[in-house]
Amino acid sequence: MAIFFQALIDGLLTGGIYACVAVGLSLSFGVMRLFNWAQGDLLMMALYMAIFLIQGTGIHPLVSILVVGPVMFVIGFFVQKFLLNPLVIRAKEREPLSVLLTTAGMSFVLSNLATFLFTSNSQSVTTPLTGRSINIASMFISTPKLIAFVVALGLTFGIQLFLQKAEWGRALRATSQDREVAQLMGMNNKLLYCLAQAIGFACLGVAGGLMSPIYAVSPSTGATFGFKTLTIVVLGGKGSVPGALLGGIIVGLVESFGGFLFSSLYAQIIVFAIFALVLFLKPNGLLSKDRG
Amino acid sequence: MKKLIATILAIVMCLSLVACGGPSGEQSQEPNQSSGQEGGETIKIGVLYPLSGSTATAGNSALWAVEWITDYINNELGGIQSMDGAKIELVVGDSKGDSQVGLTEFERMVNVENVSVMFGFYNTAVTNTLSQYCIANQVPAIATNAVGDEAFSQPNDYVFHANGCNATNTLFSNQRTEWMREVIQPMKKFAYVYDSADYGRESYETALANMEENGYEEIVGIPIEAGSADFSSQILQLKNDPEIEWVQPSMNMSDAILFVRQMKEYDVALPIFGNGGGFLQADFIEQAGDAADYVFSTSMWFPSMWETAWDTDFAQTVMDAYYEEFGYDFDESASCAWLGFWCVWDALERAGSADREAIAQAMAETDISGEHYATLLSGSKTVKFEDREGAAGVMVYNQNFDTPVPWACIRDGEYRVVWPEELASQEYEFTWPIPSWDER
Numbered sequence: 001m002a003i004f005f006q007a008l009i010d011g012l013l014t015g016g017i018y019a020c021v022a023v024g025l026s027l028s029f030g031v032m033r034l035f036n037w038a039q040g041d042l043l044m045m046a047l048y049m050a051i052f053l054i055q056g057t058g059i060h061p062l063v064s065i066l067v068v069g070p071v072m073f074v075i076g077f078f079v080q081k082f083l084l085n086p087l088v089i090r091a092k093e094r095e096p097l098s099v100l101l102t103t104a105g106m107s108f109v110l111s112n113l114a115t116f117l118f119t120s121n122s123q124s125v126t127t128p129l130t131g132r133s134i135n136i137a138s139m140f141i142s143t144p145k146l147i148a149f150v151v152a153l154g155l156t157f158g159i160q161l162f163l164q165k166a167e168w169g170r171a172l173r174a175t176s177q178d179r180e181v182a183q184l185m186g187m188n189n190k191l192l193y194c195l196a197q198a199i200g201f202a203c204l205g206v207a208g209g210l211m212s213p214i215y216a217v218s219p220s221t222g223a224t225f226g227f228k229t230l231t232i233v234v235l236g237g238k239g240s241v242p243g244a245l246l247g248g249i250i251v252g253l254v255e256s257f258g259g260f261l262f263s264s265l266y267a268q269i270i271v272f273a274i275f276a277l278v279l280f281l282k283p284n285g286l287l288s289k290d291r292g
Numbered sequence: 293m294k295k296l297i298a299t300i301l302a303i304v305m306c307l308s309l310v311a312c313g314g315p316s317g318e319q320s321q322e323p324n325q326s327s328g329q330e331g332g333e334t335i336k337i338g339v340l341y342p343l344s345g346s347t348a349t350a351g352n353s354a355l356w357a358v359e360w361i362t363d364y365i366n367n368e369l370g371g372i373q374s375m376d377g378a379k380i381e382l383v384v385g386d387s388k389g390d391s392q393v394g395l396t397e398f399e400r401m402v403n404v405e406n407v408s409v410m411f412g413f414y415n416t417a418v419t420n421t422l423s424q425y426c427i428a429n430q431v432p433a434i435a436t437n438a439v440g441d442e443a444f445s446q447p448n449d450y451v452f453h454a455n456g457c458n459a460t461n462t463l464f465s466n467q468r469t470e471w472m473r474e475v476i477q478p479m480k481k482f483a484y485v486y487d488s489a490d491y492g493r494e495s496y497e498t499a500l501a502n503m504e505e506n507g508y509e510e511i512v513g514i515p516i517e518a519g520s521a522d523f524s525s526q527i528l529q530l531k532n533d534p535e536i537e538w539v540q541p542s543m544n545m546s547d548a549i550l551f552v553r554q555m556k557e558y559d560v561a562l563p564i565f566g567n568g569g570g571f572l573q574a575d576f577i578e579q580a581g582d583a584a585d586y587v588f589s590t591s592m593w594f595p596s597m598w599e600t601a602w603d604t605d606f607a608q609t610v611m612d613a614y615y616e617e618f619g620y621d622f623d624e625s626a627s628c629a630w631l632g633f634w635c636v637w638d639a640l641e642r643a644g645s646a647d648r649e650a651i652a653q654a655m656a657e658t659d660i661s662g663e664h665y666a667t668l669l670s671g672s673k674t675v676k677f678e679d680r681e682g683a684a685g686v687m688v689y690n691q692n693f694d695t696p697v698p699w700a701c702i703r704d705g706e707y708r709v710v711w712p713e714e715l716a717s718q719e720y721e722f723t724w725p726i727p728s729w730d731e732r
Contacts, residue, residue, distance in 0.1 A: 007524075122545050224521055
């Protein structure tokens with residue numbers, strides 16, 4: 001029984017990390033109806049920032065979030081303003097292919113740039129959280145993953161609250177529902193897109209800081225998380241912030257139990273079987289209110 | 293605007309066609325005649341390593357050694373003496389660790405660049421594919437690292453494997469357990485955590501095939517995916533089986549770092565006998581931090597082995613140059629490339645020709661010993677390519693056999709060689725059983 005609970009805890013905590021990465025993507029998709037194909041590579045960039053910052057200054061990984069998060073926010077704002085907004089505004093279709101292709105190009109540029117700047121060697125840092133765990137009734141709870149899980153819950157709740165209550169949040173929701181009408185009502189779509197993308201990037205900055213005690217980063221890190229993030233967002237419901245959390249936890253749990261009971265390879269097959277089943281039964285994802 | 297774009301595209305397409313014209317013309321030539329030229333010019337050598345992707349650290353390390361040697365041959369030794377001082381020209385390719393990409397690069401090097409020799413490969417999957425193409429195209433090649441048996445299971449006159457101490461899985465599977473049998477008693481059950489790519493899978497299958505011969509009663513196979521985000525379920529499997537005595541992981545460096553960190557997090561203090569790969573890449577120790585302490589690893593090369601070089605000053609010069617480039621010590625990939633590329637030089641000097649058949653013949657007759665460049669920075673003190681039957685009756689061809697593969701234990705941020713005795717670190721007293729995480 002202890003093993004069952006251990007696998008449960010592991011799955012939940014790993015799901016929390018996935019959710020951290022997926023929440024931002026879900027938000028930007030919800031508002032702009034576009035997938036950022038470079039999500040994994042942007043996470044890689046945030047991880048590099050966090051690791052180099054911690055290596056260089058010796059600060060605590062949680063403090064690094066306060067630097068990497070805002071820096072990523074600013075980067076996200078300007079990427080949207082100068083690179084993606086011209087494409088989104090010009091595109092007539094609801095989910096423009098040009099943006100998908102541009103972010104795919106961005107993904108290649110980032111991974112190659114990382115290879116050029118940092119070589120293909122892995123980079124990691126040993127922090128006060130690295131290798132730490134809490135032992136409760138013979139069960140081990142990874143401290144950095146527990147923190148990531150709590151932060152993921154906080155991020156989801158915070159963003160959801162922002163979307164529901166804040167004026168800017170409501171504006172984002174209005175734009176996500178009908179950008180033309182929202183614009184007619186006097187909303188500045190371009191600025192709102194920048195805000196959504198900036199928040200998405202900031203979430204990756206937070207995830208980078210939280211993951212720095214756990215993972216080594218290399219230019220191929222984006223590939224590990226990129227496709228998985230897309231799966232989680234689609235599974236949870238495109239554009240649904242709580243859906244990203246749910247999707248992350250589902251994938252984390254399946255990987256944990258599947259890996260323990262069968263093998264990690266079968267676990268991936270199960271993840272994609274569930275993914276296919278959800279797409280078949282509920283094409284817009286588990287928590288999406290979108291009727292397509 | 294559209295007209296402008298169309299014009300630019302048309303120009304680009306025309307330029308592409310012009311660019312394609314050159315190679316296709318060259319392709320029609322006989323490869324052997326077009327490669328290199330006798331009479332003091334250049335001889336082309338195709339060097340293929342994973343220069344990007346998950347094994348790029350090793351590939352770039354090996355490439356550094358090849359480039360250093362080339363520079364030394366061309367400038368210090370005056371080129372290939374038997375070919376009137378012909379200079380070596382490297383044609384470098386990046387396989388990305390992928391056999392299809394590797395094959396594309398191979399075809400470019402062999403058919404377009406007309407190289408005389410192929411060198412490197414590194415990854416088992418890439419070597420499996422390219423060894424077949426080398427044999428089919430009669431291109432002499434020296435493969436380094438790549439310890440899978442499959443690539444070398446066919447009798448042939450073209451593909452040679454110049455690794456140092458251990459040659460392929462089937463050969464070192466028994467060799468490496470020789471020391472483990474002395475230390476772990478009784479030695480009944482262990483877990484093999486392997487990435488499901490060719491190298492890991494084949495290592496696991498070889499261990500399974502040799503189980504009885506090596507005296508194990510059971511091996512628990514735990515496959516993983518390279519680039520995993522989490523190993524908690526695999527570690528849970530280890531934790532849940534009290535009969536498992538040690539764990540033998542086979543994975544790349546970023547996975548190895550995550551694995552040892554999570555072993556510590558979950559307080560699983562099973563001895564880790566790393567199956568090379570990520571556990572012996574030079575910056576593994578630094579990056580894994582104290583989680584790397586007491587990890588064992590085999591390697592064809594550990595930095596302290598430079599002390600056994602026949603010219604320690606020369607060895608130190610090379611190691612210093614390497615350190616300056618990478619910021620860590622000369623590693624296994626560089627050592628294998630060192631041994632292998634000097635074997636290429638040795639064969640070229642004896643062949644006295646850029647002809648592929650002549651070079652292949654010279655490679656087959658390699659017989660290196662004593663104070664030869666090849667053995668300077670290698671655990672191997674002789675080089676001779678032979679055929680041999682390994683464990684479970686598997687035959688492998690054109691392999692270099694020499695000293696047993698050493699084991700080292702990571703302590704205080706360094707690899708301390710613990711076996712064999714003649715290479716063992718003098719400063720380290722071997723500790724067994726290894727302490728729990730709390731006691732480390």
